[in-house]
Amino acid sequence: MKVLMFGWEFPPHITGGLGTACFGMTQGLAKAGVEVLFVVPKAYGDEDEHAVKIVSASKIKLNIPETVENKHWDKVTFIEVGSNLMPYVGPEDFTKVMELSKAKSLAKTSSVFQETFEFSGKYGSNLLDEVSRYALVGASLAETLDFDVIHAHDWLTYPAGIAAKQISGKPLVVHMHATEFDRSGENVNQQVFDIEKSGMEAADRVITVSNFTRKIVIDRYGIDPEKVITVHNAVEHFTKPEMSEMDRNVDEKVVTFLGRITYQKGPEYFIEAAYKVLKRDPNVRFVMAGTGDMMHKMIRRVARLGIATRFHFTGFLKGDDVDRMYALSDVYVMPSVSEPFGISPLEAVRSNVPVIISRQSGVSEVLTHAIKINFWDVDALADAIYGLLHYPAINTMIEKHGPEELKEMKWDRAALLIKDIYLQVVKEI
Amino acid sequence: MLKKFDVMRSVCFFFQVHQPYRLRTYRFFDIGDNHHYYDEYLNRSIINRVAERCYIPMNNLLIDLIKEYGENFKVSLSITGTAIDQMQQYAPAALKSFQELVATGNVELLAETYSHTLAALKNDEEFRLQVRKHSAKIEELFGQKPTSFLNTEMIYNDEIGASVADMGFKVMLTEGAKHILGWKSPNYLYCNAINPRLKVLLRNYRLSDDIAFRFSERKWNEWPLTADKYANWIKDVGDNEETVNIFVDYETFGEHNWSSTGIFDFMKALPAAIFKDTDFVFSPPSEVANNLQPISAIHVPQPISWADEERDTTAWLGNDLQDEAFDSLYSIAEKMKHVEDPSILRDWQYMQTSDHFYYMCTKWFTDGEVHKYFNPYPSPYEAFMNYMNILSDLIIRVDRYLLAKESLTPKTDANLIGATQ
Numbered sequence: 022m023k024v025l026m027f028g029w030e031f032p033p034h035i036t037g038g039l040g041t042a043c044f045g046m047t048q049g050l051a052k053a054g055v056e057v058l059f060v061v062p063k064a065y066g067d068e069d070e071h072a073v074k075i076v077s078a079s080k081i082k083l084n085i086p087e088t089v090e091n092k093h094w095d096k097v098t099f100i101e102v103g104s105n106l107m108p109y110v111g112p113e114d115f116t117k118v119m120e121l122s123k124a125k126s127l128a129k130t131s132s133v134f135q136e137t138f139e140f141s142g143k144y145g146s147n148l149l150d151e152v153s154r155y156a157l158v159g160a161s162l163a164e165t166l167d168f169d170v171i172h173a174h175d176w177l178t179y180p181a182g183i184a185a186k187q188i189s190g191k192p193l194v195v196h197m198h199a200t201e202f203d204r205s206g207e208n209v210n211q212q213v214f215d216i217e218k219s220g221m222e223a224a225d226r227v228i229t230v231s232n233f234t235r236k237i238v239i240d241r242y243g244i245d246p247e248k249v250i251t252v253h254n255a256v257e258h259f260t261k262p263e264m265s266e267m268d269r270n271v272d273e274k275v276v277t278f279l280g281r282i283t284y285q286k287g288p289e290y291f292i293e294a295a296y297k298v299l300k301r302d303p304n305v306r307f308v309m310a311g312t313g314d315m316m317h318k319m320i321r322r323v324a325r326l327g328i329a330t331r332f333h334f335t336g337f338l339k340g341d342d343v344d345r346m347y348a349l350s351d352v353y354v355m356p357s358v359s360e361p362f363g364i365s366p367l368e369a370v371r372s373n374v375p376v377i378i379s380r381q382s383g384v385s386e387v388l389t390h391a392i393k394i395n396f397w398d399v400d401a402l403a404d405a406i407y408g409l410l411h412y413p414a415i416n417t418m419i420e421k422h423g424p425e426e427l428k429e430m431k432w433d434r435a436a437l438l439i440k441d442i443y444l445q446v447v448k449e450i
Numbered sequence: 451m452l453k454k455f456d457v458m459r460s461v462c463f464f465f466q467v468h469q470p471y472r473l474r475t476y477r478f479f480d481i482g483d484n485h486h487y488y489d490e491y492l493n494r495s496i497i498n499r500v501a502e503r504c505y506i507p508m509n510n511l512l513i514d515l516i517k518e519y520g521e522n523f524k525v526s527l528s529i530t531g532t533a534i535d536q537m538q539q540y541a542p543a544a545l546k547s548f549q550e551l552v553a554t555g556n557v558e559l560l561a562e563t564y565s566h567t568l569a570a571l572k573n574d575e576e577f578r579l580q581v582r583k584h585s586a587k588i589e590e591l592f593g594q595k596p597t598s599f600l601n602t603e604m605i606y607n608d609e610i611g612a613s614v615a616d617m618g619f620k621v622m623l624t625e626g627a628k629h630i631l632g633w634k635s636p637n638y639l640y641c642n643a644i645n646p647r648l649k650v651l652l653r654n655y656r657l658s659d660d661i662a663f664r665f666s667e668r669k670w671n672e673w674p675l676t677a678d679k680y681a682n683w684i685k686d687v688g689d690n691e692e693t694v695n696i697f698v699d700y701e702t703f704g705e706h707n708w709s710s711t712g713i714f715d716f717m718k719a720l721p722a723a724i725f726k727d728t729d730f731v732f733s734p735p736s737e738v739a740n741n742l743q744p745i746s747a748i749h750v751p752q753p754i755s756w757a758d759e760e761r762d763t764t765a766w767l768g769n770d771l772q773d774e775a776f777d778s779l780y781s782i783a784e785k786m787k788h789v790e791d792p793s794i795l796r797d798w799q800y801m802q803t804s805d806h807f808y809y810m811c812t813k814w815f816t817d818g819e820v821h822k823y824f825n826p827y828p829s830p831y832e833a834f835m836n837y838m839n840i841l842s843d844l845i846i847r848v849d850r851y852l853l854a855k856e857s858l859t860p861k862t863d864a865n866l867i868g869a870t871q
Contacts, residue, residue: 297479298478300479301478301479301481389829390831391831392829392831392832392835393828393829400477403477403478403479404477404478404835404839405835407478407839408478408831408834408835408838408839411478411838411842412774412834412835412838413774414770414771414773414774414775414834415770415771415831415834415835417770418769418770418771418812418831421770422812
């Protein structure tokens with residue numbers, strides 16, 4: 022079994038949970054005997070390649086027109102990308118399918134793309150351009166590589182996945198790590214929504230990272246429930262960073278929010294709850310670690326509530342600093358408004374930090390030993406924080422049972438479920 | 451075949467009537483400020499629902515059976531203080547109905563702790579105080595002084611039995627736990643291992659659970675259970691066996707098994723079926739204990755109960771949450787001896803109700819729809835945090851009360867708190 026996998030990022034170059042999940046998944050798949058060709062827009066050369074073969078999209082020569090001409094002249098459709106990539110004109114136009122027999126457009130396309138592109142691999146302003154170019158890469162790779170199934174992670178890679186499917190005729194599995202509704206609430210970006218929808222419609226199977234996401238996919242995108250399968254994310258074991266007592270330079274208990282400071286993560290609920298706790302017990306420090314478009318608003322709110330001496334912002338943390346933050350924390354809070362999975366609470370549990378998570382998260386489906394609240398219920402959140410700080414039995418319980426639970430959440434297990442899905446779709450073709 | 455006609459063989463029915471005072475969602479910012487702990491709406495609606503579906507129709511059914519069969523049909527029940535208080539508060543018709551039932555003269559009322567506590571496992575003094583309070587309440591409302599006893603959730607061991615004997619009770623009910631009985635049968639009268647004057651009746655859990663848990667279970671190969679079939683099972687116990695002890699929650703009738711399952715019809719038909727096929731009569735615990743000779747002492751070193759497969763106390767105590775809550779609760783037991791404020795005393799008792807600890811049980815993560823069914827909290831953690839918030843408030847009130855009391859008392863040595871108690 023060989024899978025052509027389209028990702029957007031891969032450790033160590035990650036901005037969110039997607040790269041981490043892809044890493045664990047490919048390792049698990051490799052163990053299960055699945056060969057993975059992992060495509061990322063930009064490979065830096067220092068990625069861990071022992072499980073997967075990393076193919077950087079930047080290194081792919083886009084020679085689609087020639088190869089298509091050679092092999093798939095009559096039955097294969099080709100994705101036309103207009104030479105004017107800015108501004109992006111929407112997925113319908115972008116994926117406008119035309120017969121390759123139209124020689125004129127062939128010439129036009131080849132003139133633009135017979136060269137290597139530098140992909141930034143970042144979520145930037147030309148994101149949609151890059152998504153489009155990446156799709157061409159997908160088509161090109163599908164033409165030259167040998168594989169059994171295509172697996173695309175999140176909407177950024179769906180056009181690539183679709184193109185690869187169209188060129189190769191191999192089954193497509195798309196993986197929903199997040200939906201546009203999670204990221205933007207009700208103010209969805211129509212273009213992104215459309216790409217997500219067409220990706221899922223073109224796919225033979227849709228994998229969702231939780232039942233929470235599965236429901237959104239079925240209800241909001243109208244995808245056939247029969248082909249939507251939940252495979253919960255897993256967590257890699259890691260060695261707990263050694264922290265001496267000296268490293269804790271504050272006496273107070275520390276309550277931590279760690280994540281992007283965006284609508285999706287519910288930072289304002291954390292602040293309101295902090296205010297309620299501090300009114301009763303000033304011997305607590307709250308930390309909001311991360312950055313995001315709501316950060317300035319959150320800083321203003323903290324200042325207005327007059328709790329700034331007890332409420333701290335760290336900015337973006339990465340690598341060791343994240344581990345250090347967990348080690349310093351007494352309580353970890355994830356009040357997400359809409360969280361398809363949410364791997365960070367598992368990382369906190371791994372560091373023996375008890376967690377409070379919103380019920381609007383996929384992780385709440387798999388984590389038993391955690392306090393679960395509705396994100397809007399600031400009183401319940403404040404109460405849970407207070408309880409964890411004042412009634413030590415909860416910590417004892419969670420520390421006792423949390424690690425046991427994590428042992429069950431192995432990528433090896435999730436990978437077997439994914440492999441099963443591959444086998445199904447390969448059989449159906 | 452040898453048949454002992456000289457001994458009257460009994461079916462001993464016991465019904466447990468209990469309702470806890472369920473706690474409201476109590477946030478930490480209420481601590482020290484708001485002293486109202488109970489979910490009035492929930493408590494009112496549950497007691498009224500249960501009164502309507504179970505207490506009143508079942509009382510009426512028993513009254514009819516007593517009228518029909520007279521001396522041959524006697525049953526026993528225990529109503530906890532918290533159930534009585536809630537009936538007085540929210541469902542007086544139900545209490546009146548129980549009084550009518552007891553007035554037939556064929557119902558023995560048992561004693562237990564007032565608020566269905568686990569005090570027997572922790573604090574013998576509080577245990578006895580609660581038993582006295584419950585007996586007094588029963589006597590006041592029903593004109594009957596209990597001589598038989600059961601502890602909360604049938605919790606029993608040799609020491610608890612000895613303490614109960616010491617309080618003057620003649621007979622105590624508990625679970626016929628397999629690991630205690632071994633090869634022995636629960637269908638005889640036993641006695642306490644420390645004080646043989648206390649008789650012990652052991653629950654026949656198979657025949658009890660056939661009614662309580664399996665009656666409406668359609669997947670059960672004996673479904674549907676008819677009175678005739680059940681009478682046959684009673685007939686099938688050994689010819690020498692003397693008493694079949696059927697101890698069930700009263701809510702078995704109409705609440706856990708809805709009326710539509712035929713549970714009332716079953717119960718209505720049962721006496722006739724038993725009288726037709728067997729030589730058993732229906733007797734309450736005190737009569738069984740009087741009629742029979744104990745065949746041996748029953749040794750129970752570790753506490754047993756009627757709960758779960760294990761028949762132990764791990765549904766209420768043993769995990770970190772339960773133990774911390776339990777220890778914190780009884781940490782104020784000494785102080786409570788100096789409290790006379792009725793509302794603090796009431797809350798102290800209601801907070802001891804075993805159900806609060808049951809809600810903190812983590813066993814239901816893996817087993818037991820039963821646990822979930824009775825649990826108003828989404829998880830043991832919520833149950834624990836809420837309980838601890840309220841307990842923190844109660845502790846503050848006790849301390850404030852004692853401080854105020856102390857400041858009112860002239861500071862002479864003789865009057866120091868505790869010195870004269």
